Amino acid sequence: MKIRPSAALALLPLPFVAACGTTSGLRQAPAGAAAARVEVGIIALNDFHGALEPPRAAVVAPGPGGEAIPVPAGGAAWLASAVDSVKARHPNHVVVAAGDLTSASQLASSLYLDEPAVGVMNRIGLEFNAVGNHEFDRGWKELQRLQSGGCEKNTRLEPCQLEPFKGAGYQYLSATTYRADGSTLFPATGLKSFGTGREKVTIGFVGLSLRSVPTLVSPNQLAGLTFGDEAQAINRAIPALKAQGADAVVVLIHQGGKTTAEDPNSCEGLTGDIRPILDQLDPGVDLVVSGHTHWQYVCDYAHGGGSILLTSAGVYGKLVTDITLTIDPATHTVVGKKAQNVIVQSQPYTSGRGDAPNTAAYPQFQPRPDVASYVAKYVGAAKDLINRPVGRLSGVAAKPSSEDASGGVLGNLVADAQLAASKGAGARIAFTNPFGLRAPIDPAADGTVTFGQVYATQPFNNELVTMTLTGAQVRAVIEEGLNDAGSLQALSPSAGFRFTYDMRRPAGSRVVSLTLDGQPLAPAATYRVTVVNFLAEGGDGFATFRQGVDPVRGMIDSEALQQWLAAAPVRQVPQEERAVRLDR
Template identity: 35%
Template sequence: MSATPQRSRAIRRLLAAAAGLTTVGALVAAIPNAGADDRGRGQQASKGRTVDVQLLSFNDLHGTLEEPQGSSGNVQERQPDGTVKPVPAGGIANLAAHLREARQGNEYSITAAAGDMIGGSPLLSGLFHDEPSIEAMNKLKLDVTSVGNHEFDEGRAELQRMQYGGCHPKDGCYEKDENGEEKIFSGAAFPYLAANVTVEKTGRPLLRPYWVWNHKGVKIGFIGVTLEGTPDVVTAEGVKGLKFGDEVKTINKYAKVLEKQGVKSIVALVHEGGAPASPAYNYDCDSPGPGDGISGPIVDIAKKVTPQVDAFVTGHTHQAYACSIPDPSGKPRTVTSAASIGRLYTDTTLTYDRKTKDIVRTSVRSMNHVVTRDPAKVEKFAPDMPLLIDKWKTLAAPIANQPQGYISANIDGRGSTAYEKPLGSLIADAQLEALAPADKGGAQIAFMNPGGIRSDLAYLKSGDEAVDGIVTYGEAFTVQPFTNMMNIVDLPGSQVIAALKQQVSGANEASIRILQVSKGLTYTLDLTKTGADRVVTDSIKLNGVAIDPSKTYRVAMNEFLAGGGDGFPALGTGTNKLVGASDLDVFNAYLAAHSTPSAPLAPPASGRITVVK
C-alpha cells in the first residue's frame, strides 16, 4: 500500500522546510559505531561437549523509537506481596543499551524478533515509512526476525523495500550524504523471514522462509511465520496477491528441510501469541504446571509443532510470558513473548550439544527483563542511539511540533485496560461529529477498532514537565498512524446488532475485541454469559431508543473496519458508501474545535458500555 496523499504532501512540505538544514549531514557523520557487535568478545567458550547460546529476543516494536508516553509506556511488575505496580520502560536507546550490556561476556549470542517491528508506528518512524526503525535495528544488531501482520500495512512492495533497500517510490530519499547527494536507504541488515507467506501467482515464499546462525560450528536454524489470519487484520490492499499458510504445517515443513541440511537446533519465530493469566511480566505461567497459566492461539500451535523445534519466540498479543508448553510428545518447550514497543527483552539460554547438534531442552532457561529508562546506561552502551533519534527528529520537527489541541489530563487509549477506553470514546466522537452533517455522510453512529488506537495522550511528556497539556501533530499521529480514510455506509439495524455481537463471537470468541462507540450508542456487555449472548440485544440503544433491526442507519468507521477487518464481517456489508477525510484529519479537527490553552479537553466520561461480571 503506497503512501496516502495526505502523508506524501506532508513529507514534501517537511523536506522543503528541512532542505536548508546544514546539521543533518553532520549528525549522520557524527553517529559513531558505538556498541558495535561485541559478540565474540569476552570469555572464551568452553571446548567441552556443550556450549550455552544466549538468545536475546523482543517483539512488536512498532517503530517506537522514543520512550512511549502515558500508561502504555509501563510494564506491570508483580511484587512479593502479590500486588502489581507499573514500571516505566522502553525507548530504542534503552533497548539497545540493555541488549548490548547483556551480550557482554557471551561469545555465542543471537538477537531475534517475532514480527511487527514496523507498522502502526509513531510519527518519528511512520512519517518516513519506518526507515528510521530499520536503521535503529541495524545498529542494535538484530540478527533475524519474522514478519508480522503490520509489516504488510503498506503492501508487499514496501516490505521488500524494507528488506532490500531503495528510496520510497513516491516520497523519494529523505537524507543526504556529506556531499549533498541523495542517500539511498540501505534496507535491513537482518533477514525478514516469511515462511508461510507466498505469492499467489508463483507459490514461492515472498521472503526467505528460514535462516541459519552459524558460529564456530554451532548451528541454530530460525523459521519465521506470521499468523495465518493476517488478511483479517490488514487492509485488503496490503496483502493483495499473497497467501498466508497454516503456521503449524509451515513450521513442520521447514523443520524437515533444516534437518536434511544437518541443522537440528531450531527456533520458531511466530507472530502469534497468547494471554497469560496475569498482566505482570514476571508472572509464573508454569504454575501449577507447564503452560497452565497461559491460553490463546500460541498454545495450540506449540502443542502441534514438531518436537524438532526447540523453542518459540512469539508476539502479536503484546503480552509478556516465558512459559513451558508441552510439545506433541509431552516434553516441555520454551515459549516466550516480551510484551511490546521495546519495554521488555527476553534472555533465553539454549544449551547446544556439539555431538548431537541439538538443544538440550532440559537445560533451557528463559526470563523477561525490563528495559528500564537509564540515561547512564545509554551513555555507556548506546550513545549512538540518541544521535540517530535527534537526526530524524530534526527532519520531522516542521510537522511533528505543530500543536493540534489541548487536554486537561491523561486520556488513556492503548494503555487502558477498560473495555470502554477514554481515548476510544474521544476518537469515535470525533468521527461522528465530522461525518454527521448531511453533506459529509449523515452519520448517526461511529465505530472505532481498539487495535487502531496505538498510544495514549499523555498530559505530561516524559522528561519534560514544562510542556504540559499540548497535543502535537506527532502525538496525534502516534495515536492514529495508519491514515485510514473514513467511510460512511448504510447498515440495517440487524447488522449493527450483529457487529456488536461479533465483538465476542466468531473470530473474536476466544479473545474478545470491543469496538469503541460514539456518544449516544449504549449497550450491556454481560460477561457471565457465553458467546454472542454476552452482548445483550435488548440493551442496544441509540439516544435511548432501541436499535430497530429493520431500520437503516448511517454508520461511520475507518476503511479497515468498513472492509470487515478485525473479525467484523457485518461491518463489511455496508452499502451507499461515502468516503470522507482521513481518521487523523478528523481527530485533529476535533481537538482544534473543542480545546484551547485556557479551556483544554477533559477525558470523556464512561457509561456507554455497561459491563456485568
Template identity: 40%
Template sequence: MPRWSVSRRTLLIVIGLAALAVVVAALVVPRANVARPPIDVQLLALNDFHGNLEPPSGSSGKIDEVDAGGAEYLATQLRLLAEQVQRPDTITVAAGDLIGASPLLSAAFHDEPAIEALGLAGLDLASVGNHEFDEGSDELLRIQNGGCHPQDGCADPARPYAGADFQYLSANAFVTATGEPLLPPYAIREVQGVRIGFIGMTLEGTPDIVTQSGIEGLAFRDEVETANRYAAELQEQGVQAIVVLLHEGGTQAGGGGINDCTNLTGPAVDIVGGFSDAIDVVVSGHTHQAYNCVLDGRVVTSASSFGRLVTDIDMRIDPSSGDVVEARARNVVVGRDVAPDAAQKDLIGHYRALLGPVAAEEVGETSAPITREAAPSGETPLGNLIADAQLAATDDEQGAVAAFMNPGGVRADLDAGPVTYEEAFTVQPFGNYITTLDLTGAQLDCLLEQQFVTERVLQPSATVRYVVRQAGTPGTGADPCAGTKVDGITIGGAPVDPAATYRITMNSFIAGGGDGFSVATQGANDFVGGADVDALTAYLGANRPVGPPATDRITLG
C-alpha cells in the first residue's frame, strides 16, 4: 500500500474527529448555558361555600353591589378563568367550610349535593374547615369516601352517594388514639415537570366553635408549627413550591375592596407571619371576608363566602429550582350574567325534586326585613327575634324566664313578606335543639361577662335588660367571672339576685359550651326540647306579621 494513502486516511480520520468535536461542542456547550423558561401555573381558589348551590338571597347574594353566587355560575366562572390561560395546568383549591351551616337544599341531604356540585365544578383539593365537623369526624370521612348515611340512608337509592371527587386535607386535626392525622396532611401535584405541595390547615380553635360531640377523639394542633413541619417534609422530598390552604382568616379595615388589603387584622396575620420561608402562597378563609394581600413577601387571599368570588392566582415557578419566583392574585366576582352551567342546573333540579313541597310551605310573615345588622351594643334584630321565639317555646312548659341566642348561629336575613320553611331553615341551619337549664344569678352574670372573653354578644330575649360598662374590665379565659363589664341585669323588670335560680333557654350548642361559653355547662336540670328551627317557625306563624324587634335590650354605659 502506498505511503501517501495511509497518511491521507489518517488525515481524514483526524479531520473527521475534529469536526465531530466541533459539532458536539456546538450541541452541548450552549445548552448548558440556556436556562429553561419559567413555568406558569394557575390556581383557582374559593372558601366558605357552605352548601350554597343556589344564589344566596338578600344582602348575602351581593358583593360589590353585584348579584353573585350560585353553583351554576360558579362552575361557569371557573371554566372561563381556566380557558383564559389556555393551558391544561389549572389547579382548583378551597380553604374549608364547603359544607355545614348550609341552606335546606344541601343540608336536607347531609350536604351530599354541595360535594357533588363542587366535584362537577372541577375542585381538586380542599382544606377541612370547622364546619366540616358539624356532624362529626365519621360523617366527614363518609363525605370524603362515599356511602349512604348510616341513619337516613341514601338520598336517592337509584344513585348512591359516591364520595367527593376532590381530596380533603387536614394537617393539624389528629386522632388522639393513634396520633395520626384524620385525613392526609398534604398533597403533591405535578405540572410540566415541577411539583407543587398543598398543605391543608384547620383552625386550631375548632373545639371552641363546634359541638363537642363533633370533634370527640380529635386534637387540633398549632397552625404555624404544623404547617412549618410539613413544609420541611415536602422540601425533603424535593418539593419547593408550597401552598397552604388555611381555614383561618382576617378582616380588612372599613372601605377595603375585594382586591385590597387595608390594615388587615385577625389571626391569619400572625399565623402567616410565623410561616417558614418555604411557604409561598396562602389561601385563607373562615372570616367570610374578601382580601388580596402580600404579607411577609407571600400572597395571602380570601374569596369572601358562598361562592360569590373566585380567586385567580398566577404562580411562576423556576423549573430548575422548583421554587415560586413570582405570584400574583385577583378576586373575581361570580356574577350571574354568564351562561349557567348545564350540569349544575341538572344537579340542582334533581335535588330540588327530591326535596319536595316542604321547602315552599309558608310558615309566617314579616312586616319588614329582619336582619343581622348589629347595633353598637352587638344586638341584631334577627338575633333578638330568635331569642324571643325560643323563650316563647319554653316559657310555659319549662318555666323559662329568659333566652339567649349565639350570633354565629344566625346565618341569613329574613326579607319582608311571606316566610317559607326553606327561608326559616336557612336562617337556622344547624339542627340544634332548644335546651332549658337552671343558672343562678351569679352564673348568669358570669355567662354575660364571658361575652367579653369570647368576643361574641349573646342575643337576649325581650325579658332581659342590662348595662355594659365600657370602662369595666373584662375577665379572663381562666376566670370570666372576674370581669366587671356587666351591670344592672334584670329579668322581667326585676333585678337578678345572685343567689336565686333562673330557668334559662339557649340552643344545645351554647349549652354544650359552644363558642367558648363554658359557663353554660355549669347549668343544672337540663331539658332538651325540640329543634330550634321549629321554635322559629312556630313563633313566625303565631305572631304574623312579625316586625323587627328593637335592639335596646343592652345599654352601653
C-alpha cells in the first residue's frame, strides 16, 4: 500500500495522512437502488516485540469441556499465516497495530536493531501502526529510520548488518507526540477507502502513544519531544477525519486494560488506564484497538448511549484480532461491529513451567514459507551468540502470574546479580523493577542457561548505577511503586533486604516494615543502592531515585547476570519472599 500526504485542514494544527485502496469485486449499485452495506475486515495486532520465533508461551483459553487449556502460540511465520487466513474472510481488509512492535525483542531481532521485526510486518501487510513506548527505546531518530529506511547509525549497534534496510512499508501514527514547534513527530491520522461510487466507504484511523511515555523511556531518547493528552487528541481528530470523508473512525492506541477472565474474547472485570480515556471521548469513535498491558480482550464498552468496540491481542503475536465493521455508505455510519481474537496456534513445547501440546480445539497454523525463510536468515546469523552457555541454574526463575506485580524469584536472582556486580561501588542494596524483566529463565535439563535466555530477560542494555540514598528515600521510592498513580510494581530487592506492605493502607504509607540484614532501616542513615540507569533517571515513576547522590556507573545489566550465573557451578534460584504483601 502506498501512503500519500493529504491536505491538512486549515484550522487544525495536526498533520494528516491519507491512503486509498480499492477492492475489486464490489459492484456499483444501479441508478435509484439503495447502496449495499459494505463489510470491512480490520485485522489487528499489538505488542509484537520482535518475537520472530515462537516465544514458548501459551494462550490460556477455554477447552472442549469449558476447562482452561494452554494453547502454544506465536512465531512470525505462523502469525503471517493467521493474518492471511483472516484476510481471506474479508475481501475488504486492512491490517493495523497498536504499538510496541519493536524493542524488548528476541535477540535475533534486537541484535539487528529490529530491522527484521519491521521486515516481518512488511511481509504480513501491516498498513498503520500507533507508536508505542518501547518504539522510543533507541531514540526518536532511530524510530524515524525504522519508518524511512537507510543505514544511518543512531545507536551503538550497526544498522544494515545483513542487508540494506528499506524501512517500514506501513505508516507510524502518533497524534500525541509533539515537536517543539507543535507539529507531530509522525502523522496523527490516516485513511483507507474501499469500493467506488455509491458503495465507496472510508475508514479513518488515529494513532496515539501513551501520555506517560516520558516515565517509561530514558529522557535522553526523547529530547525535544512532549506527549499530550490522549482523549483530547482523539477528539480533535474525529471531526477532521469526518471532514475528509471517513465513514468510520478507528483509534489505534498504545494503552490498555486487563480483565479477570482467561478467555481471550472476554471483557469480564475490565480495569486499567484505557477506561478514563474512553470515558472522555466525543461521539464518533467506532472501534478502539489497544495494547501496552499485554492482555487480550474483546469488549462492548458502553459509551454515551451507545458503545465502542474495544480489543487487544495480547503480546508476542500469540493472537490476532479479527474485526468486522459493517458500514452503510448511504448514511455514512457503522451499523454493525464484531470482533474475535484468533489464537495463532503454532509449535508445542515442553518447559519447566509446564507443557503446552497442540490441541484440536483451535486451528493450528502452518508457518508461511517466505516469512519462515526470512526469519531463519536472522536467527541463523545470531545462532552462535543465542546458544552460547553462560552458566547453570538450579531451576526455573520466573515472575509470578498473579496481579501483585512482584518480580518473584526472577527478580530476586537479577537483584542479587546486580548487587554482586556493584560491590566495588559500595553497594549494600540492589533493586530491579519487575516490569523490566521480560521473560523467565527456563534452563535446560542439566541447568544450562544460554546468552539468548539472559538477553530475553533483560533486553534493554541498561547500565547499573550505584548511588547514595537515605533510609527515608529508600522507603519513599518503594512507596512510589505502590501508589495509585500507575500500575502496581513492588521493587525486587537483593538478598538481605526485606520489606512488607499493605495495599489497604493509604497511598504513601503502605510500606509496613523495611529491614536490611535483619535490622530496621534507619531513616537518616545512608545506604549505597544499585539500580539500572532507567530507574536512576526516574523511569516507571520512581522519581526519588533521581535524588541519589555520588552516582557511579557500572556494567550492563545483562552482563551482571551472566557473571553471577558463571560464578557458581550451579547458581541456586533464590526462593525467599523479600517483598511481602500483607493484605493477601
